[in-house]
Structures are given as structure tokens and as C-alpha cells.
Amino acid sequence: MSFPSLDDIETPAALVDEERLERNLAKASAYMREHGLRWRPHTKTHKVPELAARQLQAGAVGVTVATPREAEVMGAVADDVLLAYSPVGASKLARLMALPRRVRLSVALDSREVLAGLAEAARGVGRTVGVLVELDLGMRRVGVQTPEEAVALAREASGEEGLEYQGVMFYPGHLRMSLAEQGPALAEVSRRLGTFLDALGAVGLKPGIVSGGSTPTLWRSHEVVGMNEVRPGIAPFFDRASAWMGACGWEEVAYSVLATVVSTAVPGQAVIDAGSKALAKEELPVEGYGALLDRPEVVVRTISEEHGVLDLSRTAWRPRVGERVRVVPNHVCVSVNLQSELWAVRGGQVVKRWDVTGRGRGPV
Amino acid sequence: MSFPSLDDIETPAALVDEERLERNLAKASAYMREHGLRWRPHTKTHKVPELAARQLQAGAVGVTVATPREAEVMGAVADDVLLAYSPVGASKLARLMALPRRVRLSVALDSREVLAGLAEAARGVGRTVGVLVELDLGMRRVGVQTPEEAVALAREASGEEGLEYQGVMFYPGHLRMSLAEQGPALAEVSRRLGTFLDALGAVGLKPGIVSGGSTPTLWRSHEVVGMNEVRPGIAPFFDRASAWMGACGWEEVAYSVLATVVSTAVPGQAVIDAGSKALAKEELPVEGYGALLDRPEVVVRTISEEHGVLDLSRTAWRPRVGERVRVVPNHVCVSVNLQSELWAVRGGQVVKRWDVTGRGRGPV
Numbered sequence: 001m002s003f004p005s006l007d008d009i010e011t012p013a014a015l016v017d018e019e020r021l022e023r024n025l026a027k028a029s030a031y032m033r034e035h036g037l038r039w040r041p042h043t044k045t046h047k048v049p050e051l052a053a054r055q056l057q058a059g060a061v062g063v064t065v066a067t068p069r070e071a072e073v074m075g076a077v078a079d080d081v082l083l084a085y086s087p088v089g090a091s092k093l094a095r096l097m098a099l100p101r102r103v104r105l106s107v108a109l110d111s112r113e114v115l116a117g118l119a120e121a122a123r124g125v126g127r128t129v130g131v132l133v134e135l136d137l138g139m140r141r142v143g144v145q146t147p148e149e150a151v152a153l154a155r156e157a158s159g160e161e162g163l164e165y166q167g168v169m170f171y172p173g174h175l176r177m178s179l180a181e182q183g184p185a186l187a188e189v190s191r192r193l194g195t196f197l198d199a200l201g202a203v204g205l206k207p208g209i210v211s212g213g214s215t216p217t218l219w220r221s222h223e224v225v226g227m228n229e230v231r232p233g234i235a236p237f238f239d240r241a242s243a244w245m246g247a248c249g250w251e252e253v254a255y256s257v258l259a260t261v262v263s264t265a266v267p268g269q270a271v272i273d274a275g276s277k278a279l280a281k282e283e284l285p286v287e288g289y290g291a292l293l294d295r296p297e298v299v300v301r302t303i304s305e306e307h308g309v310l311d312l313s314r315t316a317w318r319p320r321v322g323e324r325v326r327v328v329p330n331h332v333c334v335s336v337n338l339q340s341e342l343w344a345v346r347g348g349q350v351v352k353r354w355d356v357t358g359r360g361r362g363p364v
Numbered sequence: 365m366s367f368p369s370l371d372d373i374e375t376p377a378a379l380v381d382e383e384r385l386e387r388n389l390a391k392a393s394a395y396m397r398e399h400g401l402r403w404r405p406h407t408k409t410h411k412v413p414e415l416a417a418r419q420l421q422a423g424a425v426g427v428t429v430a431t432p433r434e435a436e437v438m439g440a441v442a443d444d445v446l447l448a449y450s451p452v453g454a455s456k457l458a459r460l461m462a463l464p465r466r467v468r469l470s471v472a473l474d475s476r477e478v479l480a481g482l483a484e485a486a487r488g489v490g491r492t493v494g495v496l497v498e499l500d501l502g503m504r505r506v507g508v509q510t511p512e513e514a515v516a517l518a519r520e521a522s523g524e525e526g527l528e529y530q531g532v533m534f535y536p537g538h539l540r541m542s543l544a545e546q547g548p549a550l551a552e553v554s555r556r557l558g559t560f561l562d563a564l565g566a567v568g569l570k571p572g573i574v575s576g577g578s579t580p581t582l583w584r585s586h587e588v589v590g591m592n593e594v595r596p597g598i599a600p601f602f603d604r605a606s607a608w609m610g611a612c613g614w615e616e617v618a619y620s621v622l623a624t625v626v627s628t629a630v631p632g633q634a635v636i637d638a639g640s641k642a643l644a645k646e647e648l649p650v651e652g653y654g655a656l657l658d659r660p661e662v663v664v665r666t667i668s669e670e671h672g673v674l675d676l677s678r679t680a681w682r683p684r685v686g687e688r689v690r691v692v693p694n695h696v697c698v699s700v701n702l703q704s705e706l707w708a709v710r711g712g713q714v715v716k717r718w719d720v721t722g723r724g725r726g727p728v
Contacts, residue, residue: 010432010455010725044669066670068374085670086626088637088686091374110629113685134629141671142627142635149629173668262450263506265474265498265513271506273452277701282645304537305408305697306430306449307505321477322452333669337641337702340724360704361374 003343003350007324011260012274014339015326016237016354018346020254021051024236028218029058032230035222040064040082040211042233043074045333047358048342051236053077062104064231065358068095073358075103082132082211083107084169084231086114086142093121095363096129106130108169110144115156115163122162131157132169132211137192139174147199154205167207168196171231175217179246182220190225197226216245239332240291241284255342256293256326257335259308261319270310270319274327275303280334287311293326300327367707367714370688375624376638378703379690380601380718382710384618385415388600392582393422396594399586404428404446404575406597407438409697411722412706415600417441426468428595429722432459437722439467446496446575447471448533448595450478450506457485459727460493470494472533474508479520479527486526495521496533496575501556503538511563518569531571532560535595539581543610546584554589561590580609603696604655605648619706620657620690621699623672625683633665634674634683638691641669644698651675657690664691 004010032039041055042064052063052074062080065071071081072095079102086109087093099105107129109115115131122129133153136143144150150168157165170193175185193210200206213221213230215238221230234241237255238248259274279290281303288299289308301311308327312318319325329335336342337359344352357364368374396403405419406428416427416438426444429435435445436459443466450473451457463469471493473479479495486493497517500507508514514532521529534557539549557574564570577585577594579602585594598605601619602612623638643654645667652663653672665675672691676682683689693699700706701723708716721728 008454010453012725085637086685088624088626089374090372110627111685114626117686136630140630140633141666141668141673142629144629145631260452262452262478263474265506265508266500266504267509269504273449276644276646276698280640280645281698282640283647302505304505305701309505321450321475322481334640334645337669340726361376362704 003353006258006345006348006350009258009343009350011258011324012278013258014336014342015256015258015345016342017254018344018351020252021236024238024252024254025054025058028232028235031219032059037221037227038209038229040229040231041235042066042084042231043070043358045233045237046336046342047073047356048354049073049077049357050354055236061229064233067361068092069361069364070358071096071099071105072364075099078103080104081106082231084171086110088114088117093117097121097125097127104130106132106166108132108134110134110142110153112153112156115153115160119160119162128162128164130164130166132167132209133157135168135170135193135196137170137172137189139171141173143170147196150196151199151203151205154200155203158205165205167209167211168200169211172212172214172217175214176245179216179219182217183223186217186220186223190223193224193226215242216247218247234332237332240328240330244284244286250296253293253328255332255335256328258324258326261321261323261325264319264321268312269301270312272308272310272325272327273306275305275307277305278335278338279303279308279327279329280331280338282331282334284330290327290329293328367717370622370709370712370714373622373707373714375622375688376642377622378700378706379620379622379709380706381618382708382715384616385600388602388616388618389418389422392596392599395583396423401585401591402573402593404593404595405599406430406448406595407434407722409597409601410700410706411437411720412718413437413441413721414718419600425593428597431725432456433725433728434722435460435463435469436728439463442467444468445470446595450474452478452481457481461485461489461491468494470496470530472496472498474498474506474517476517476520479517479524483524483526492526492528494528494530496531496573497521499532499534499557499560501534501536501553503535505537507534511560514560515563515567515569518564519567522569529569531573531575532564533573533575536576536578536581539578540609543580543583546581547587550581550584550587554587557588557590579606580611582611598696601696604692604694608648608650614660617657617692619696619699620692622688622690625685625687625689628683628685632676634676636672636674636689636691637670639667639669639671642699642702643667643672643691643693644695644702646695646698648694654691654693657692
């Protein structure tokens with residue numbers, strides 16, 4: 001199979017540096033082994049079954065998914081799938097129940113309504129679905145608020161035919177400070193988690209799985225007392241936010257969007273053919289929507305749908321129309337979601353094409 | 365053909381109120397006729413050829429597109445296609461040159477590099493491509509800066525075999541104030557435009573087409589002296605930004621994303637299954653990433669990939685898990701770009717499915 005060269009490939013195009021990807025997988029895997037953590041990577045970041053398969057080969061115990069489509073796509077390569085989002089509605093439940101029988105499905109939930117719907121769907125097809133009670137440990141998005149609510153939901157899950165109570169889950173998405181500054185926040189997460197674990201343990205509902213984690217907090221996961229599973233999504237690729245938070249070095253970033261300079265008419269800037277429909281428009285506390293992989297001092301200052309404006313004020317580099325650059329977006333997950341395919345690059349050559357088959361919402 | 369009901373359709377799902385769409389098309393068409401303006405709607409908003417066909421039936425002179433794929437898709441229904449973005453690179457040029465011969469293609473550009481590449485490609489296949497010289501009238505994204513540069517580029521376009529100089533183009537994307545406050549800014553656009561038109565006229569390069577416009581400034585287009593064509597994109601659908609700027613009333617908004625409440629665990633809010641992968645995360649000077657169509661006082665306060673958090677502080681309404689809502693996103697173009705299909709709704713019933721075939725970058 002032949003692939004376009006980096007000079008010929010039509011831009012914008014999403015590139016993955018395969019050597020960096022491999023190093024990132026090996027590093028995550030080693031960290032998990034060292035700390036005795038179960039690694040259940042979130043596949044919403046890459047949405048590519050081949051990449052999930054690599055994570056499983058590297059030691060992941062299963063995968064995390066966000067949507068029924070991701071469950072379908074990843075279910076082809078994984079036997080253990082956690083849907084970390086409450087499925088509501090007949091269509092979503094039917095698709096989940098139609099997953100191959102070899103797939104152990106578990107679901108995170110925070111309400112009796114979702115639990116009841118899931119139990120009914122599971123009984124309807126004669127499946128048993130694992131349940132993780134979702135806890136709010138400070139993010140204030142989803143999750144039960146008190147140990148009493150967690151106990152009530154865990155008890156209900158334990159007693160429902162079609163369901164199997166497996167433990168608890170949380171997402172510390174409110175921890176966006178740099179790695180070096182996370183200590184107090186992680187201690188507070190541990191403290192809050194402890195109140196839930198104590199209450200559940202006291203009534204004989206000690207969780208087998210205590211699932212948490214994110215890429216920003218990944219390398220300090222072992223400090224969260226009681227957590228035994230983590231679900232980082234971004235870690236195979238990383239992005240500008242990860243580097244900014246110190247979860248990776250710039251030289252570890254494996255994902256970038258290849259773009260072409262299409263205008264230099266306005267002084268002090270160059271305009272590329274990658275905008276919010278290729279990079280996504282997500283803010284960081286620092287300026288810009290992305291930065292050049294090879295010139296991180298050059299940021300994408302403003303962004304519109306098909307245009308990104310490179311700020312040239314901190315560089316002597318003056319690109320010509322037609323020149324190509326690689327942009328690291330602020331948030332890789334939403335950039336991948338804008339791509340039909342990812343191109344694996346090794347030694348400056350495109351060596352593989354991965355279709356982003358987990359993208360979209362319809363059945364596979 | 366039967367379609368899912370609004371109660372059964374899997375969420376998130378993009379809905380278009382077909383009666384509002386029709387009223388919006390009729391209103392735009394009437395405005396153009398009244399003011400003698402050529403209407404060349406930007407199809408990047410909807411990316412649906414059937415909707416472009418309706419715009420043409422309603423009196424549009426042709427369509428505007430952003431990408432080679434949109435040109436391919438829209439070229440099936442339109443005989444006159446303006447690519448309002450400089451095409452750079454062999455692949456893009458080859459795809460444009462392969463458009464059906466009946467399609468009159470024109471391209472906006474602001475550099476000799478793009479002009480030379482386009483001319484060579486056109487000559488290579490024996491086509492003639494129209495050229496609009498792009499002017500920067502204050503947005504500072506793309507476009508030549510001075511009348512002298514415009515004259516030089518127009519002259520070059522006039523003399524190149526394969527190209528036909530047709531006029532000038534600009535985009536007043538820096539005008540984001542409310543409709544009522546646009547007067548001075550539009551006068552300044554007119555003044556700057558006048559300097560370009562005077563210089564071009566003085567050397568016998570008076571533009572036939574003077575193309576501008578946007579949805580925020582749509583209804584005051586006739587105040588821009590010398591402009592004879594407008595390219596609104598958002599106007600068939602509108603969105604929260606349009607309503608906020610006064611380009612439409614809330615009751616004219618035709619696009620929304622149907623979503624389901626999946627969690628009410630955190631007090632004071634409800635969480636829906638539509639996040640940045642369905643609504644897109646775009647800021648406005650007012651709070652939130654969207655608002656409920658039927659309860660505009662309820663805004664999507666925060667957004668993550670698959671979750672939107674509804675702020676219930678300004679309503680007595682307390683939704684249950686499973687309840688469905690329609691969300692008007694801040695910016696419709698980037699929300700449509702996240703959909704595989706749009707569902708036309710009439711009288712509470714889904715009556716059509718439009719595939720968003722202009723989405724993505726590969727050839728059709």
C-alpha cells in the first residue's frame with residue numbers, strides 16, 4: 001500500500017509521529033505496572049480500534065468509551081469495555097445490548113433512573129452489565145454528591161438482576177494546574193474519595209474497582225489513596241494543554257495537524273488552511289489555539305473555520321505561501337474528532353493510515 | 365420513507381425547523397431583490413446540496429464554498445461556484461480543475477503565488493477560472509492591504525491565460541456588534557472599499573463583482589457603497605450569536621441540537637448528552653455555549669466533549685433524567701460540521717434527512 005508523501009498530502013491532515021506514540025504507550029504502561037494500577041485508556045481521544053489494540057497489547061486491562069459507536073468500534077478489539085457515560089434512551093441501550101457476547105460491558109451512572117433503564121435492557125437480552133457508581137469528587141459535572149447516595153445506588157445495583165455492582169468511578173477534570181502544583185488538590189481528592197470508600201465498606205459494598213484519573217494527573221495517580229484503575233485518554237498523543245500542564249514534554253507530543261500557508265498578505269502574520277474545523281477552538285489560560293511543533297514560539301493567535309493566523313512576533317522566520325507547518329492543537333480529542341483519518345509518520349514518511357472509525361454517532 | 369420520531373431519535377441529533385428555514389430563505393431572497401444585490405450564499409454553514417438547491421431556487425446567483433469537497437458537492441447542484449479561500453497545493457488544484465465543465469468556478473486570492481498556481485492548473489486542463497482579488501477592509505486575516513497591491517494583482521489576473529479577472533471580494537468578519545450599532549463601522553468599510561474601487565477604476569480595472577457581506581451585517585448590506593454581491597452563510601439557520609447580534613429574532617432560529625438529560629445529580633444544574641462534539645465550544649461575549657430553544661433563559665454554562673451543563677439558576681423548571689431539550693449553539697457552522705445528518709422537522713415530526721455531504725475533506 002502506498003501513501004502520499006508529507007509534501008503531497010492534502011492539508012489540513014492529521015499526523016501521528018509513530019515513534020513518539022510508541023514511547024508514550026511504553027511509558028504509560030511502565031508507570032501502571034510500577035504502581036500496580038489497572039490501565040483502562042479512554043479511546044475517545046483517538047477513536048481508532050488499531051490504537052486501542054496497541055494499548056491492550058501494552059498491558060491495558062480494557063478500554064473506556066464515550067458513546068455507543070465507540071463501544072461498537074472498540075468492542076471489535078477489546079473484551080472489556082467501560083462506557084463512562086450514562087446511556088439514556090432506547091436506541092443507545094439497544095445498541096449497547098447488541099455488543100458481542102464476549103464483550104464484558106460496564107457502565108458508570110449516578111441515578112436510579114439510568115440504573116433502572118440499564119437493568120431492564122440487560123434483562124431483556126439476558127446480559128449482565130457491570131455498574132460503577134459515579135462520584136463527584138469536586139468537578140461538579142456528574143456524580144453522586146454524598147456517601148449516602150453512593151451507598152443507596154450501590155445497594156440498588158447489587159440487588160438488580162441484569163446488573164453487577166463493580167465499584168466506583170470519578171473524573172478529576174477540575175484539576176488543571178501544572179503537575180508540580182497538584183499535591184494539595186490530589187490530597188483533597190483522596191480525602192473525599194475516602195469518605196465514599198469508608199461508607200461503602202461499612203455496609204459491605206467495598207468497591208472492587210475504584211476508577212479515576214486523567215492525563216493531567218496521570219503521573220501522580222499513585223498518590224490518590226484507594227484508586228486502583230486510571231483512564232487517561234490524551235496520553236498516547238498529548239497536546240498543547242498537556243505540555244502546558246507539564247504532563248508531557250514538548251518533544252513527547254505525537255499529534256499534529258499538517259497545514260499549508262495560504263496567505264501572508266497581512267504583515268506580521270501568516271495564515272494557514274487549518275482552522276476550527278481542523279484544530280478545534282479551545283482556549284487555554286495562555287494565548288492561542290495551538291502552536292507549531294517545530295517552532296513552539298509561533299502560536300495560532302486567532303482561528304476561524306478554515307483559517308488559522310500564525311503570530312510571527314516572536315520569530316524571525318517568515319514563511320512563504322505554500323510552505324507547510326505542523327500545528328499542535330490545544331486539545332487533541334476535539335481535533336481528532338474533526339478528522340476522517342490519521343496518518344502515521346515515521347522518519348518523515350507516511351507509513352500508515354488509521355481511519356477514525358469511532359467518530360460520529362450512527363451504528364458502525 | 366419513514367423517519368424516527370422526536371421522542372425516539374438518538375441524541376444528540378441536529379434538527380432544522382423546515383418552516384423557519386423556508387421563511388428565512390424567503391426573507392433573504394426578498395431583501396436581495398429589494399436592494400438589487402446578487403445573493404451568493406455561503407454553503408459552508410449547511411454543507412447540504414439540497415439546501416443549496418433551495419437557495420438557488422429562491423434566487424441565489426450561485427454558491428460560495430470553503431473547500432474542494434464543498435466545491436465538488438455543491439457543483440452537483442450549482443453552475444456557479446465561488447471558492448472564497450485561496451487553494452494552495454497540487455491536490456486541491458487538481459480537484460477543482462476536475463469539477464464538471466458546466467460549473468463556472470471562481471476563486472478569491474490575495475497573492476501572486478496563488479494566482480500563478482491557479483493559472484497554471486487552469487491552463488493545464490484548458491479551463492478559465494474567475495478571479496476575485498481579496499481585500500482586507502479591517503478584519504486583518506487575509507486580503508491585500510493597499511489599492512496598489514489590488515491593482516497589481518488585478519492586472520496580473522487580467523493578463524493571465526486561464527484566468528478571468530472578475531472583481532474584488534472582502535469579508536467584514538470584524539463587525540460583530542449589534543445590528544443597531546453597525547452604522548459607523550459600515551461607513552468605514554464603505555470608505556475603505558471606495559479607495560480600492562477608485563484605484564482599480566482609474567486604471568481600467570473596475571470590478572464587475574464587488575462581493576462582501578456576512579450574516580451579522582446582512583440586513584444592512586445595502587449601506588456598503590459599491591458592494592453588489594453578498595455571501596451570508598448562517599442566515600438560513602441562524603444561531604445564538606445571530607440572535608445576540610440582532611441579525612434575527614429568537615423565533616427565527618431554525619437550527620437546534622436535540623439532547624437528553626442524563627444527570628441531575630449536582631444541584632442547580634442538569635447535564636445533557638450534547639457537548640463540544642455536538643455543539644462545538646465557541647465563546648460569545650455573553651455566558652454559555654448555547655441556550656435552550658424553548659427556554660432561552662437556560663444556557664449551557666459549561667461544556668465538555670459529551671456533556672453540556674444546563675444552568676438552572678434562572679428558571680423554576682427542573683428537568684428529569686430522560687427529558688429532552690433543544691439547544692441552540694452559539695455558532696451553527698461548527699455545530700453542523702460535527703453532524704453526519706440534519707433532520708428536518710415540521711409540526712413536531714421528522715420529515716426529512718439531509719446528509720451533510722459537504723463535510724470532511726476527501727473527494728466525494
